[in-house]
Amino acid sequence: xxxxxxxxxxxxxxxxxxxxxxxxxxxxxxxxxxxxxxxxxxxxxxxxxxxxxxxxxxxxxxxxxxxxxxxxxxxxxxxxxxxxxxxxxxxxxxxxxxxxxxxxxxxxxxxxxxxxxxxxxxxxxxxxxxxxxxxxxxxxxxxxxxxxxxxxxxxxxxxxxxxxxxxxxxxxxxxxxxxxxxxxxxxxxxxxxxxxxxxxxxxxxxxxxxxxxxxxxxxxxxxxxxxxxxxxxxxxx
Amino acid sequence: xxxxxxxxxxxxxxxxxxxxxxxxxxxxxxxxxxxxxxxxxxxxxxxxxxxxxxxxxxxxxxxxxxxxxxxxxxxxxxxxxxxxxxxxxxxxxxxxxxxxxxxxxxxxxxxxxxxxxxxxxxxxxxxxxxxxxxxxxxxxxxxxxxxxxxxxxxxxxxxxxxxxxxxxxxxxxxxxxxxxxxxxxxxxxxxxxxxxxxxxxxxxxxxxxxxxxxxxxxxxxxxxxxxxxxxxxxxxxxxxxxxxxxxxxxxxxxxxxxxxxxxxxxxxxxxxxxxxxxxxxxxxxxxxxxxxxxxxxxxxxxxxxxxxxxxxxxxxxxxxxxxxxxxxxxxxxxxxxxxxxxxxxxxxxxxxxxxxxxxxxxxxxxxxxxxxxxxxxxxxxxxxxxxxxxxxxxxxxxxxxxxxxxxxxxxxxxxxxxxxxxxxxxxxxxxxxxxxxxxxxxxxxxxxxxxxxxxxxxxxxxxxxxxxxxxxxxxxxxxxxxxxxxxxxxxxxxxxxxxxxxxxxxxxxxxxxxxxxxxxxxxxxxxxxxxxxxxx
Numbered sequence: 001x002x003x004x005x006x007x008x009x010x011x012x013x014x015x016x017x018x019x020x021x022x023x024x025x026x027x028x029x030x031x032x033x034x035x036x037x038x039x040x041x042x043x044x045x046x047x048x049x050x051x052x053x054x055x056x057x058x059x060x061x062x063x064x065x066x067x068x069x070x071x072x073x074x075x076x077x078x079x080x081x082x083x084x085x086x087x088x089x090x091x092x093x094x095x096x097x098x099x100x101x102x103x104x105x106x107x108x109x110x111x112x113x114x115x116x117x118x119x120x121x122x123x124x125x126x127x128x129x130x131x132x133x134x135x136x137x138x139x140x141x142x143x144x145x146x147x148x149x150x151x152x153x154x155x156x157x158x159x160x161x162x163x164x165x166x167x168x169x170x171x172x173x174x175x176x177x178x179x180x181x182x183x184x185x186x187x188x189x190x191x192x193x194x195x196x197x198x199x200x201x202x203x204x205x206x207x208x209x210x211x212x213x214x215x216x217x218x219x220x221x222x223x224x225x226x227x228x229x230x231x232x233x234x235x236x237x
Numbered sequence: 238x239x240x241x242x243x244x245x246x247x248x249x250x251x252x253x254x255x256x257x258x259x260x261x262x263x264x265x266x267x268x269x270x271x272x273x274x275x276x277x278x279x280x281x282x283x284x285x286x287x288x289x290x291x292x293x294x295x296x297x298x299x300x301x302x303x304x305x306x307x308x309x310x311x312x313x314x315x316x317x318x319x320x321x322x323x324x325x326x327x328x329x330x331x332x333x334x335x336x337x338x339x340x341x342x343x344x345x346x347x348x349x350x351x352x353x354x355x356x357x358x359x360x361x362x363x364x365x366x367x368x369x370x371x372x373x374x375x376x377x378x379x380x381x382x383x384x385x386x387x388x389x390x391x392x393x394x395x396x397x398x399x400x401x402x403x404x405x406x407x408x409x410x411x412x413x414x415x416x417x418x419x420x421x422x423x424x425x426x427x428x429x430x431x432x433x434x435x436x437x438x439x440x441x442x443x444x445x446x447x448x449x450x451x452x453x454x455x456x457x458x459x460x461x462x463x464x465x466x467x468x469x470x471x472x473x474x475x476x477x478x479x480x481x482x483x484x485x486x487x488x489x490x491x492x493x494x495x496x497x498x499x500x501x502x503x504x505x506x507x508x509x510x511x512x513x514x515x516x517x518x519x520x521x522x523x524x525x526x527x528x529x530x531x532x533x534x535x536x537x538x539x540x541x542x543x544x545x546x547x548x549x550x551x552x553x554x555x556x557x558x559x560x561x562x563x564x565x566x567x568x569x570x571x572x573x574x575x576x577x578x579x580x581x582x583x584x585x586x587x588x589x590x591x592x593x594x595x596x597x598x599x600x601x602x603x604x605x606x607x608x609x610x611x612x613x614x615x616x617x618x619x620x621x622x623x624x625x626x627x628x629x630x631x632x633x634x635x636x637x638x639x640x641x642x643x644x645x646x647x648x649x650x651x652x653x654x655x656x657x658x659x660x661x662x663x664x665x666x667x668x669x670x671x672x673x674x675x676x677x678x679x680x681x682x683x684x685x686x687x688x689x690x691x692x693x694x695x696x697x698x699x700x701x702x703x704x705x706x707x708x709x710x711x712x713x714x715x716x717x718x719x720x721x722x723x724x725x726x727x728x729x730x731x732x733x734x735x736x737x738x739x740x741x742x743x744x745x746x747x748x749x750x751x752x753x754x755x756x757x758x759x760x761x762x763x764x765x766x767x768x769x770x771x772x773x
Contacts, residue, residue: 004463004492013496028415036418173420 038169045165046127050113052163053126059199060159066151066197077140081126087111088118129164130155136235148190148220150202153178159199175235179228185210187217243298244305244575282376282736284579289734295576296728297458301487304723307573312723315715322709325702326401334404336702343685343697348402350677351707353530354558355395355714356436357551357673359443360523361559362388366446367519370512376588378732379580383570383721384563385447390717391562392440394710399432401706428532435529439522446515448494453508454726455491456498462487527555534680541622541684544610550603557596557643558673560589564666566718568659580728583657590656593669597647600676604640622684631696632683635675642672 033039058064067073069082090096091114096107117124132139145151151158156167168174182189187210191202206213283292329336339346362384369377400409412433414423423430462484465472473483498504528548535547564586571577611623627636646668649655656662687694721727738744 004459004488005497010497031410032416038418169418171418173418176420 036169037171037174041166042169043165044129045163046129048127048163049125051110054162055158055164056160056162066158066199073141073145075142077138077142079141084114084117084122084124087114087124091115092118129166130170132170137237139235145196146193147224148193148196149178150191150196150199152199152202152207153189157199157203176230179230182221182228185217186221187211187213190217190220192216192220242302242305243295246298247575281738282379282580282582282584283733284582287579287737289737289739292728292733292737293457293730295579296454296726296730296733297461299574299722299727300458300724301461305573308719308723312716312719315712315719318712319709319716320712322706322712325705325709326397329401329702329706330406334402336700338698338700338703340695340697342688342693342695343682345402345681345685346697347678347699347703347707348398349533350674350681351710352395352398352402353551353677353681354674355391355398355710356439356530357527357555357558357677358391358562359388359395359439359559360527360552360555361563362386362391363439363443363446363519363523364556364559365563366450367516368523370516371520375736376585378729378736379582379585380563380567380589381732382447382450382729383567383727384559385443385450386718386721386725387562387566388443388559389440389447390714390721391559392436392443393717394714396436396440397706397710397713428529428536431529432533435526439526442515442519442522446519449508449511449515450729451726452495452498453500453505454730456495456500457730458726459488459491459495462491523556524552527551534684539684540616540618541627541680543619544607546603546606546610550600550606553596553599553603554643554673554676557593557600558670560592560596561666561669561673564589564593564662565670568663568666570722571659580733583659586659586662587653587656590650590662590665593665594647594650597643597669601644604644618689622687626687627679627683630683630687632679632686635679636683639672639675639679642668643676646672 059066069086070079071082071086072078072080091111093115113124144154154168154170155164158164178189188207191206195201195206210217287295337346337348362381365377365384366381366388369381399412400406403409411421412423412430423433465484466482466488471482475481475483475486528551531547531551534542535544537543567577567581568586571581608623608628611619614620627633646665649661649665655665682697686697734740
């Protein structure tokens with residue numbers, strides 16, 4: 001019947017079909033891009049209590065080994081956060097020469113929270129940066145460290161971070177990239193076991209020129225007790 | 238056209254209060270509309286000598302007038318049950334799958350039983366619309382619209398169950414291949430994934446078929462509403478505070494849905510071609526969808542499921558259960574709507590009863606073959622599942638319910654008297670529906686509940702949540718069907734007109750009378766007919 005709908009309405013089926021296809025594509029593309037840890041988690045940098053812990057000074061400038069504080073990474077699934085006593089071991093009143101240096105006043109102020117906590121027998125409530133979901137059961141740090149996966153692979157260049165932030169997506173797909181990729185390009189994912197905590201060396205000497213280490217990488221892969229698992233039950237059980 | 242409900246008109250005529258419709262046109266040869274033994278005489282598909290105009294008036298009248306008195310209470314009841322089922326689904330989502338009676342051994346039970354049950358129901362609609370169309374079975378025209386509607390509503394009910402049985406319903410998107418940060422990808426070797434594609438293809442094609450077939454009829458409804466808008470100064474309005482004429486809403490809603498259909502010869506030509514193409518696409522779906530549903534079981538190595546007979550057996554069962562559901566819907570509709578029996582005649586009922594008898598014996602054969610192969614195959618675990626567990630085990634009552642309902646009860650259809658008794662057909666259809674639900678229950682639960690070690694043996698008993706979600710799905714189904722009965726053309730008007738005796742080029746009236754239908758043979762101008770009639 002003439003007149004019920006205006007003439008331009010003839011375009012409606014075409015336009016709505018295009019809109020439906022376009023809308024669906026947008027939703028899927030948006031989901032693929034935005035609904036990811038890569039988008040939401042990378043760069044997460046919570047403010048730490050007190051003066052914080054400057055990894056750039058401790059692990060970078062002073063060259064302290066990761067295991068000085070994270071003592072259990074070679075034997076435990078859990079990468080432990082050090083207790084106050086570990087901090088206090090160096091930061092006790094009068095322990096470090098720095099207290100007498102000109103910049104000592106600032107240093108004294110920034111580390112006061114350690115001595116306060118120690119005196120009151122309280123924990124320092126460090127904020128967690130990296131967290132696997134609850135359906136990933138206990139990511140085993142010791143297995144990875146002993147297999148020759150450097151801290152750098154999952155946590156980034158910690159030695160340059162004044163405040164630690166999440167550098168990698170740590171999504172399941174990202175885990176699988178390594179678990180699958182290591183079988184063909186082990187030199188990109190494994191380092192000699194004594195270099196696991198040498199983050200600067202791993203970045204500049206090993207990974208920067210991984211082509212050269214193909215043979216070494218192959219040998220490292222062969223020393224693994226078992227192939228990196230890809231089955232669901234390896235992590236979800 | 239009239240503002241009276243078609244049933245009211247018929248009632249008035251029967252009571253002698255109104256002019257008899259076309260008294261001179263009663264066919265002298267027809268009795269009750271069932272097949273006559275003389276092959277030279279074929280009873281017409283539409284009884285009581287309906288004219289072209291009357292067909293339009295009746296079918297549109299159902300959509301245009303206030304529904305019969307029983308409609309609103311029936312709708313409210315069905316809708317209430319659907320809402321109750323919805324509340325239980327909400328409780329399930331909030332609380333978890335543990336609220337069902339599942340256990341370590343029986344990890345699929347009513348959820349998948351209901352899914353297969355509802356998906357199977359839909360197959361009758363597709364068979365009627367596709368295969369009977371290709372075989373030019375003209376009796377399909379009276380039932381195809383409602384059977385296709387039933388298909389779609391059944392698929393909606395079916396789709397609920399896999400959706401909620403996954404436990405973490407918010408992860409349902411993982412059914413589809415969407416690139417994601419977890420690199421989780423559907424397993425293309427799994428029949429459960431084939432199922433997703435089979436069912437979604439089925440739903441899409443069925444919806445297209447149903448909708449496309451309805452376009453000319455929606456356009457008729459649009460034109461009638463538009464005509465009333467133009468010709469009548471006033472008409473019923475939506476609500477006293479919203480003074481919009483109902484006909485204006487009808488004209489725009491039906492007009493929107495009829496996609497600019499103008500009844501031109503070119504439109505009809507394209508419509509016929511598209512209809513044939515969709516029938517061609519749907520035909521393999523009748524066989525493929527339930528075959529793939531059966532793969533969910535048949536490709537596993539569970540004794541009782543690992544059976545090559547499953548695909549044809551499931552397809553036959555689906556058509557069997559589907560026709561039973563068509564009968565369950567149409568027989569009451571025939572009783573409740575006075576004009577229905579002119580279109581859905583006893584011949585239709587009898588034809589469907591014959592299909593129920595045929596497919597019932599096909600599933601009976603499959604039940605027997607399962608036992609035969611279990612013995613002949615020499616696998617003692619399989620034999621144990623069938624002989625010890627199904628036939629004599631703790632669920633034997635379910636097994637024998639299935640056998641009595643599905644194999645024994647349709648046997649009464651060997652008698653023509655039973656096939657043409659609406660009560661007998663209704664009772665058997667009801668029993669078959671129960672039997673087909675139990676068939677899926679027996680297949681799923683009795684294969685799972687006793688594994689190889691007696692220590693793994695568990696019984697499955699449903700919880701109120703199991704039961705109410707299933708009952709709720711019937712509420713959803715009936716709600717949708719009642720809405721369909723009220724708002725959409727329940728018969729394919731143009732197709733019905735094509736099977737009227739007047740549509741034959743050789744028709745010259747029923748001996749006496751003078752071919753009242755001749756002047757109105759073109760449905761393009763159906764509204765013009767009604768304008769003429771008003772002048773009477």
